[in-house]
Amino acid sequence: MATEITAQELNTEAFINEKVKEIREAVGEDTAINALSGGVDSSVVTMLGHRALGNRLRTIFVENGIMREGEAEQVVGFFRELGVTVEVVDARDEFFAAMAGITDPEEKREAVTQTFYRDVFGRLVKESQAKCLLQGTILTDIDETVAGIKRQHNVFEQLGIDPQTTFGYRILEPLIQLRKDGVRKVGEALGLQTELFKRIPFPGPALAARVIGEVTRERIAVVRKANMIVEKKLKDSGAFQYMAILHEDRVTGMRNGKRDFGQQIEVRCWDSVDARTATPTRLSFETLEAIADEIIHEIPGVVSVTYNIATKPPSTIEAI
Amino acid sequence: MATEITAQELNTEAFINEKVKEIREAVGEDTAINALSGGVDSSVVTMLGHRALGNRLRTIFVENGIMREGEAEQVVGFFRELGVTVEVVDARDEFFAAMAGITDPEEKREAVTQTFYRDVFGRLVKESQAKCLLQGTILTDIDETVAGIKRQHNVFEQLGIDPQTTFGYRILEPLIQLRKDGVRKVGEALGLQTELFKRIPFPGPALAARVIGEVTRERIAVVRKANMIVEKKLKDSGAFQYMAILHEDRVTGMRNGKRDFGQQIEVRCWDSVDARTATPTRLSFETLEAIADEIIHEIPGVVSVTYNIATKPPSTIEAI
Numbered sequence: 001m002a003t004e005i006t007a008q009e010l011n012t013e014a015f016i017n018e019k020v021k022e023i024r025e026a027v028g029e030d031t032a033i034n035a036l037s038g039g040v041d042s043s044v045v046t047m048l049g050h051r052a053l054g055n056r057l058r059t060i061f062v063e064n065g066i067m068r069e070g071e072a073e074q075v076v077g078f079f080r081e082l083g084v085t086v087e088v089v090d091a092r093d094e095f096f097a098a099m100a101g102i103t104d105p106e107e108k109r110e111a112v113t114q115t116f117y118r119d120v121f122g123r124l125v126k127e128s129q130a131k132c133l134l135q136g137t138i139l140t141d142i143d144e145t146v147a148g149i150k151r152q153h154n155v156f157e158q159l160g161i162d163p164q165t166t167f168g169y170r171i172l173e174p175l176i177q178l179r180k181d182g183v184r185k186v187g188e189a190l191g192l193q194t195e196l197f198k199r200i201p202f203p204g205p206a207l208a209a210r211v212i213g214e215v216t217r218e219r220i221a222v223v224r225k226a227n228m229i230v231e232k233k234l235k236d237s238g239a240f241q242y243m244a245i246l247h248e249d250r251v252t253g254m255r256n257g258k259r260d261f262g263q264q265i266e267v268r269c270w271d272s273v274d275a276r277t278a279t280p281t282r283l284s285f286e287t288l289e290a291i292a293d294e295i296i297h298e299i300p301g302v303v304s305v306t307y308n309i310a311t312k313p314p315s316t317i318e319a320i
Numbered sequence: 321m322a323t324e325i326t327a328q329e330l331n332t333e334a335f336i337n338e339k340v341k342e343i344r345e346a347v348g349e350d351t352a353i354n355a356l357s358g359g360v361d362s363s364v365v366t367m368l369g370h371r372a373l374g375n376r377l378r379t380i381f382v383e384n385g386i387m388r389e390g391e392a393e394q395v396v397g398f399f400r401e402l403g404v405t406v407e408v409v410d411a412r413d414e415f416f417a418a419m420a421g422i423t424d425p426e427e428k429r430e431a432v433t434q435t436f437y438r439d440v441f442g443r444l445v446k447e448s449q450a451k452c453l454l455q456g457t458i459l460t461d462i463d464e465t466v467a468g469i470k471r472q473h474n475v476f477e478q479l480g481i482d483p484q485t486t487f488g489y490r491i492l493e494p495l496i497q498l499r500k501d502g503v504r505k506v507g508e509a510l511g512l513q514t515e516l517f518k519r520i521p522f523p524g525p526a527l528a529a530r531v532i533g534e535v536t537r538e539r540i541a542v543v544r545k546a547n548m549i550v551e552k553k554l555k556d557s558g559a560f561q562y563m564a565i566l567h568e569d570r571v572t573g574m575r576n577g578k579r580d581f582g583q584q585i586e587v588r589c590w591d592s593v594d595a596r597t598a599t600p601t602r603l604s605f606e607t608l609e610a611i612a613d614e615i616i617h618e619i620p621g622v623v624s625v626t627y628n629i630a631t632k633p634p635s636t637i638e639a640i
Contacts, residue, residue, distance in 0.1 A: 105572065105581065212569045249532045249569045252425065253634040261425065262634070266626055282605040285629075289600070292629040303634045306586055306626035309605075309612040314573040314582070314623045 004139055007181040012189035016048065019174040023052035023134070026172055030131035033058045035121050036086055038075035040197060041136030041175060044183050047190040048174055049134045050084050058128055059084065062120055064112070065092030066207040066220055069228050078196050091120040099208065099215040103248070105320035108215060112205045118161075130169055137173040138183055180274065209318045213248030222246055222299055226265045229294050234269055239281045242269040244295070245319040253303025262303030265295050269308075270317055278312040324459055327501040332509035336368065339494040343372035343454070346492055350451035353378045355441050356406055358395035360517060361456030361495060364503050367510040368494055369454045370404050378448055379404065382440055384432070385412030386526040386540055389548050398516050411440040419528065419535040423568070425640035428535060432525045438481075450489055457493040458503055460594075500594065529638045533568030542566050545619050546585045553611050554589055559601045562589040564615070565639040573623025582623030585615050589627075590637055598632040 005015070023032070034049055036042045036059050049057040059079070063072050076086045098115040102108050125133060163169055175183055184197060208215045210223045226244035234242045245266040253262040267288075272278035292305035308315070325335070343352070354369055356362045356379050369377040379399070383392050396406045418435040422428050445453055483489055495503055504517055528535045530543045546564035554562045565586040573582040587608075592598035612625035628635070 105570070212571070247567070247569050249567050250425070251532070251639045252636045254632070254636060255634055259636075260634070267629070280605070280609070285600070285602040288629040289631070292631070296630060296634060303630070304628065304639075305630045307629050308624065309587070309608040309627050310616060310623070310625045311609070311612070312574070314575055314580070314616060316572045316574060316579075319571045319624075 003177055004179070005177045005182060007179065007185055010178070010182050010185055012186050015186060016051070016189060019048050020052040023049060023132075023172060023174065026170060027053060027056065027132045031056045031058065031128065032132040032134055032172075033060065033125055033128050033130040034134035034136075035059075035116075036061050036075065036079070037202075038071060038078075038196075038199070039136070039202065040180070040183055040187055040192075041138055043078075043192055043196055044187045044190065045134050045136040045174060046079065046084065046086075047082070047187070047192060051190070055085075057134070058130065059086045060121065060124055061086050061088045062116060063088055063090045063092060064095040064116065064120075064206065065217070066095065066112070066205070066215070068202065068207065068231075069224055078193055081193070082191065089120065089124065091115070094119055096215070096217055101214060103213050105209075105212075108208055108320070109205050112208055125169065133163065133169050133171050135171055135173050136175055138175050138178050138180065140179050142176070205320075209320050210243060210245045212245065212320060219246055222263065222302070223265075225299050226295050226302070229298065230267055230269075230291060233287065233291050233294070234283075237269065237281060237283065237287075239269045240272040240275070240278065241317055242267070242281075243318070244268075251304045255303075260303060263301050264304040264306065265299075265302055266306045266308060266319065267291055268317070268319070270312070272312075272317075275317055276312075278315075278317060280307070280309050280311070283307075323497055324499070325497045325502060327499065327505055330498070330502050330505055332505050335506060336371070336509060339368050340372040343369060343452075343492060343494065346490060347373060347376065347452045351376045351378065351448065352452040352454055352492075353380065353445055353448050353450040354454035354456075355379075355436075356381050356395065356399070357522075358391060358398075358516075358519070359456070359522065360500070360503055360507055360512075361458055363398075363512055363516055364507045364510065365454050365456040365494060366399065366404065366406075367402070367507070367512060371510070375405075377454070378450065379406050380441065380444055381406050381408045382436060383408055383410045383412060384415040384436065384440075384526065385537070386415065386432070386528045386535070388522065388527065388551075389544055398513055401513070402511060409440065409444065411435070414439055416535070416537055421534060423533050425532075428528055428640070429525050432528055445489065453483065453489050453491050455491055455493050456495055458495045458498050458500065460499050462496070525640075529640050530563055530565045532565065532640060539566055542583065542619055542622070543585075546615050546622070549614050549618065550587055550589075550611060553607065553614070554603075557589065557601060557603065557607075559589045560592040560595070560598065561637060562587070562601075563638070564588075571624045575623075580623060583621050584624040584626065585619075585622055586626045586628060586639065587611055588637070588639070590632070592632075592637075595637055598635075598637060600627070600629050600631070603627075 098111040223246040247264040250261040269281040270278040418431040543566040567584040570581040589601040590598040
């Protein structure tokens with residue numbers, strides 16, 4: 001088990017030098033590969049890896065079809081400014097095929113995880129002949145995996161795969177001793193843009209975690225639009241995280257004086273320090289009603305909008 | 321088509337005398353029957369009928385299993401105070417059997433309607449040998465039935481049944497020229513208790529309309545408890561109507577540090593004058609959070625609570 005380094009005791013310069021050295025030693029004269037999601041963890045790993053290996057690190061951004069509007073372009077743009085080339089791989093067809101017909105939240109996460117690691121990224125890693133895979137696992141991920149709350153971490157192990165014997169490469173986890181605040185400090189020291197840190201967290205299953213029920217291209221388009229509206233309206237709210245969730249339940253609405261069973265969007269906006277506990281942000285009703293109106297008017301078929309009023313725990317930040 | 325009598329032009333004394341006379345003429349020396357739901361319309365019809373016919377009107381309260389806690393006892397008590405005996409018929413088994421396996425909202429309403437009119441009340445009417453059936457249809461019901469928004473009205477006609485030829489009785493609708501405000505004026509003039517008027521509206525399908533998905537005894541028990549909490553917390557809010565809705569969608573929650581897919585309750589509270597348009601009441605977050613906390617702590621399995629922020633239209637007051 002990794003020893004924790006708290007943000008307070010963290011010496012970023014020393015930490016970066018040590019990790020760069022470790023990565024260089026592990027990779028030797030070979031090449032490494034990593035997947036960039038645009039989150040803070042994988043962004044920091046990308047920068048550490050590039051500082052250690054330069055062009056011998058191949059960084060992949062997988063377009064899975066369940067990202068926010070313009071996500072790939074934005075992330076690639078951030079790294080281009082820092083002189084880092086990110087390769088975008090379009091795997092939308094594979095992801096939607098894998099999610100078709102699945103409504104159970106665990107199976108949905110499993111399909112996204114399997115498609116990413118086993119199919120898409122697994123294939124890329126094998127083809128790349130890289131000897132090391134860099135991952136952005138942090139200490140909190142380990143805790144939550146142990147508690148059974150998350151399961152996107154240590155995935156190869158969880159899938160029963162030993163990468164060294166199966167694929168012939170090692171996994172390096174340079175951030176394993178840090179928590180989120182420590183990772184941010186390292187990211188700043190590595191010159192990552194503040195815009196990248198300000199992006200609200202957006203975990204692995206992405207928009208698929210914001211669709212209750214089956215994930216289809218059409219339903220992702222609805223929830224993507226709703227998330228754009230919520231993010232636009234709440235970008236100056238100072239909240240920790242905010243999102244829109246498409247429900248599967250149908251509720252009665254009226255269109256042109258006629259009954260119409262329509263869709264419902266749930267809005268969540270959280271106040272939190274570290275995501276372990278969170279309370280609903282006390283937004284004004286002017287803001288809440290403006291969000292609801294825009295969602296209803298801009299997205300055909302949506303007749304109802306709700307706002308989360310439960311705390312975490314027992315709720316969680318995301319809905320599934 | 322009935323001519324509207326507005327609340328302003330309504331002379332309650334003259335109206336009551338006229339309707340009492342009409343009911344007496346229609347029923348003659350026979351008996352009549354009516355179903356009392358405890359809503360304002362059926363309560364006013366009950367009082368008019370009893371003024372006209374005394375004990376020759378048999379008033380039935382059907383316990384369908386989808387009422388609020390203590391509903392039957394409360395309504396029977398109100399009328400006992402006014403010297404009117406109300407017969408309670410326990411038909412819970414029939415209603416739950418009819419709703420089993422049904423998830424479509426229209427089919428659910430249909431099952432409640434059919435069970436009430438065709439099976440339970442239909443049987444009672446036939447057995448009673450009454451010659452007239454008194455119904456509390458008001459003008460707004462007609463409008464909404466024509467618009468396709470509601471369909472609890474003119475039910476025999478809608479079910480393709482001519483009561484006169486099928487069952488041998490006539491239907492009397494003494495309130496057909498009035499809207500809600502007129503009905504309330506008549507009710508006051510007939511001595512109905514103000515508590516009865518203050519009861520928030522609770523339409524036909526009752527708690528079944530507050531369960532998205534299949535209606536079972538267990539799910540009704542959950543939504544009944546949630547409605548009790550909402551009604552208790554909001555009884556002094558001055559709002560037009562408020563309710564709790566049990567969703568079918570499952571969302572992630574945490575219990576004892578472990579992931580737990582739980583149930584979600586949606587709270588709606590409306591400001592409205594006539595229910596034709598409505599806006600969400602701007603409750604304080606203290607109130608909203610207190611409601612959410614009590615629901616989550618008192619009802620096992622509920623991990624999430626939302627508050628409606630959409631207006632009617634395009635939303636409707638109830639969810640299904």
